[in-house]
Amino acid sequence: MALNVEVKADEVVRLVIQQLYELGYNESAERLEKESGIQLxxxxxxxxxxxxxxxxxxxxxxxxxxxxxxxxxxxxxxxxxxxxxxxxxxxxxxxxxxxxxxxxxxxxxxxxxxxxxxxxxxxxxxxxxxxxxxxxxxxxxxxxxxxxxxxxxxxxxxxxxxxxxHRLQTLLLQAMAYQTSRCLEHNTHEAVQSLCRDHQCERTTLAYKTSYTLEGHTDEIWSLAFSNNGEHLVTASKDATAMIWETKTFTRKATLKGHSRPISFCAWSPDDSMILTVGKDHVVKLWSSDGEYLRTFEKHTKEVTACAWLSDGLRFLTASLDGTLYFWTVTGTILQKWTCHEPTDLVVWPDSSKFIVALAHCMLSCFDLETLSSEPLWSVTEDGLVTCLNLSRDGRYMLISLISGPIHLWDLEIRAVIRRYTGHQQDRMVIRSCLGGIDEKFVASGSTDGKVYIWHRYLEQLVHVLEGHKEMVNSVAWHPTHPHMLASASDDRTVRIWGL
Structure with missing residues (x-):
C-alpha cells in the first residue's frame, strides 16, 4: 500500500550526516555538510x-x-x-x-x-x-x-x-520490526537478514507437523498445560485421570488418579512444583509435580470449571457452576468467597493484584485481590457465553473464546475488542484457545472439525490449519520456551505435539 507521505531531502541529509559521524567517518560527514549546505x-x-x-x-x-x-x-x-x-x-x-x-x-x-x-x-x-x-x-x-x-x-x-x-539506526530497526510483524510466518528472534530486500520467512518457523502422538487416556482429553519451565506437560481427561509427560521424550511420567468424575481443567503452580486439577465431581485436588497426591479441597457443590494460581504459588482461586468463587491457600484455608452467576473461567493478573472471571450470562467481571472486595472493579458484556480466558504475559490483552462465533482479543486498558479470529468451528462446545509463538504473535485454537487453527495475532489472518486429529480438538497450549512447539488435546483420546 502506497503511503501519502513526503520524505524531506534536508532531513535525509541530516540523518546521513549524523550516521557518518557516529560511524567515525568525520571527513565524509564534514564534506557532506559543506556540499549540501546543511548542518547537522x-x-x-x-x-x-x-x-x-x-x-x-x-x-x-x-x-x-x-x-x-x-x-x-x-x-x-x-x-x-x-x-x-x-x-x-x-x-x-x-x-x-x-x-x-x-x-x-x-x-x-x-x-x-x-x-x-x-x-x-x-x-x-x-x-x-x-x-x-x-x-x-x-x-x-x-x-x-x-x-x-x-x-x-x-x-x-x-x-x-x-x-x-542514532536516529537513522532507530528508523532502520523500526522498519525491520515492522516487516517481521507483518510476516505471516515469522516465529524466531533472528533479525531480518538484510536491509537490501524485503523480509519474508519461508514456511519453516511455525509448528505444522505432528512430532509426537501421546496415547494413554481412555476417554476424551479436555485440558492440557505445559509447565512454566516447559519441561513437563499435564493432560486432563473425561476418564477422571490426569497424566504428566516429560517433554524431552514425551514419555509418561505419572498418572494422577483420585477424581471420581471427569477432570475439566488443570494448572501448574508458578514454580512448577504442584498441579491443581478440577472437575465434575465438585472437588479440587492438589498434586506434586511427581504425581504424588497432596490434598483435596471440598467446598463447591457443583462442577468446578476453572482454577488459577497467584504468583506466590501459595494461593489460588477456583470457580464453580454453583455460583461461587473461592480464594484458597494450599493448606486449605479459605481467604474469601465471591458469589456470582455460574462462572465458567477465570484468570489472575501477572502481579496477582486482581482477577477476571467469565460468567454464564455473557459478563466479564474484574475483582480486586488486594482489598478482597465483594464488588467488582468493573464489568463488561461479551457477545455470547465465554468458555475460555487467556491473558497475555504483560496482562494487557486477553484472548476470549465464545460458545459460538469468532475468538476475541480484548485490550484491557480500553476494555474493548480489538481483534477477531474466524474460520474455526465452535458449535456451542467448550474449546480453549491460546496465545503463543515469539512474543505471543500467534493465536491458536481447536475446532469441532478436528483441526487446529493458527492465526496471525495482529493481522487477524489465518496462517495454518493443522490436520491429524480424528475428532474435536478441545484445548491447545503453546510451549513457553520453544515457540515452534504446540500441543493439542482431542476427543480422539490423543494429544498431538506439533513442531517444525
Whole structure:
C-alpha cells in the first residue's frame, strides 16, 4: 500500500550526516555538510550538549528557550531534569547546603512533579554515596547520568534543532520490526537478514507437523498445560485421570488418579512444583509435580470449571457452576468467597493484584485481590457465553473464546475488542484457545472439525490449519520456551505435539 507521505531531502541529509559521524567517518560527514549546505546541528545545540556533559547547568538552562519545540511546551520539565541532576551531584559531593538550596529555591518553585520533589528530599538522609545511588537509581556524575539526562531532555527539544542519538539506526530497526510483524510466518528472534530486500520467512518457523502422538487416556482429553519451565506437560481427561509427560521424550511420567468424575481443567503452580486439577465431581485436588497426591479441597457443590494460581504459588482461586468463587491457600484455608452467576473461567493478573472471571450470562467481571472486595472493579458484556480466558504475559490483552462465533482479543486498558479470529468451528462446545509463538504473535485454537487453527495475532489472518486429529480438538497450549512447539488435546483420546 502506497503511503501519502513526503520524505524531506534536508532531513535525509541530516540523518546521513549524523550516521557518518557516529560511524567515525568525520571527513565524509564534514564534506557532506559543506556540499549540501546543511548542518547537522546549530552551534547552540553543540554548546548545549557540551554544557550538559560538563555540568555547566546555568548555561544549559539559558539555552533551553531557543531549543524548545514549536509549541513551547516542556520548559519547566526540562529545567526540573537539569536541576534534579544538579541536586544529586551536590549530594554526591556532600555539599548539603547547595543541595538544600537547589531543592527549596530551584526545584520546588517550578510547581511540577511534587511527588518527585518529596522523594528527592528524602535522599538528604542517605548516609553514603552507595545508598544515594541505590535509592535514586542514579550512577553518579562520573557514570552515565549526564548522558542519560541529555537523552531525557531530547523529548522536550525540537528535532529540527537537535537529532536524537542514532536516529537513522532507530528508523532502520523500526522498519525491520515492522516487516517481521507483518510476516505471516515469522516465529524466531533472528533479525531480518538484510536491509537490501524485503523480509519474508519461508514456511519453516511455525509448528505444522505432528512430532509426537501421546496415547494413554481412555476417554476424551479436555485440558492440557505445559509447565512454566516447559519441561513437563499435564493432560486432563473425561476418564477422571490426569497424566504428566516429560517433554524431552514425551514419555509418561505419572498418572494422577483420585477424581471420581471427569477432570475439566488443570494448572501448574508458578514454580512448577504442584498441579491443581478440577472437575465434575465438585472437588479440587492438589498434586506434586511427581504425581504424588497432596490434598483435596471440598467446598463447591457443583462442577468446578476453572482454577488459577497467584504468583506466590501459595494461593489460588477456583470457580464453580454453583455460583461461587473461592480464594484458597494450599493448606486449605479459605481467604474469601465471591458469589456470582455460574462462572465458567477465570484468570489472575501477572502481579496477582486482581482477577477476571467469565460468567454464564455473557459478563466479564474484574475483582480486586488486594482489598478482597465483594464488588467488582468493573464489568463488561461479551457477545455470547465465554468458555475460555487467556491473558497475555504483560496482562494487557486477553484472548476470549465464545460458545459460538469468532475468538476475541480484548485490550484491557480500553476494555474493548480489538481483534477477531474466524474460520474455526465452535458449535456451542467448550474449546480453549491460546496465545503463543515469539512474543505471543500467534493465536491458536481447536475446532469441532478436528483441526487446529493458527492465526496471525495482529493481522487477524489465518496462517495454518493443522490436520491429524480424528475428532474435536478441545484445548491447545503453546510451549513457553520453544515457540515452534504446540500441543493439542482431542476427543480422539490423543494429544498431538506439533513442531517444525
Amino acid at each position: 546541528e546549530a552551534p547552540a545545540v553543540a554548546h548545549f550538549r557540551e554544557s550538559i556533559l560538563s555540568g555547566n547547568w546555568t548555561t544549559a538552562e539559558g539555552l533551553l528557550p531557543s531549543l524548545r519545540k514549536s509549541d513551547g511546551a516542556g520548559l519547566k520539565e526540562s529545567k526540573f531534569l537539569i536541576r534534579r541532576q544538579k541536586f544529586l551531584e551536590a549530594l554526591e559531593n556532600k555539599d548539603f547546603p547547595r543541595a538544600l538550596h537547589v531543592l527549596q529555591h530551584e526545584l520546588t518553585p517550578l510547581g511540577i512533579w511534587i511527588d518527585k520533589v518529596h522523594k528527592l528530599s528524602r535522599l538528604m538522609m542517605c548516609s553514603s554515596e552507595e545508598q544515594l545511588r541505590k535509592e535514586s537509581h542514579w550512577d553518579g556524575s562520573k557514570g552515565t547520568s549526564r548522558q542519560r539526562l541529555l537523552e531525557s531532555l531530547q523529548h522536550y527539544i525540537s528535532p529540527e534543532r537537535m537529532l536524537a542519538p
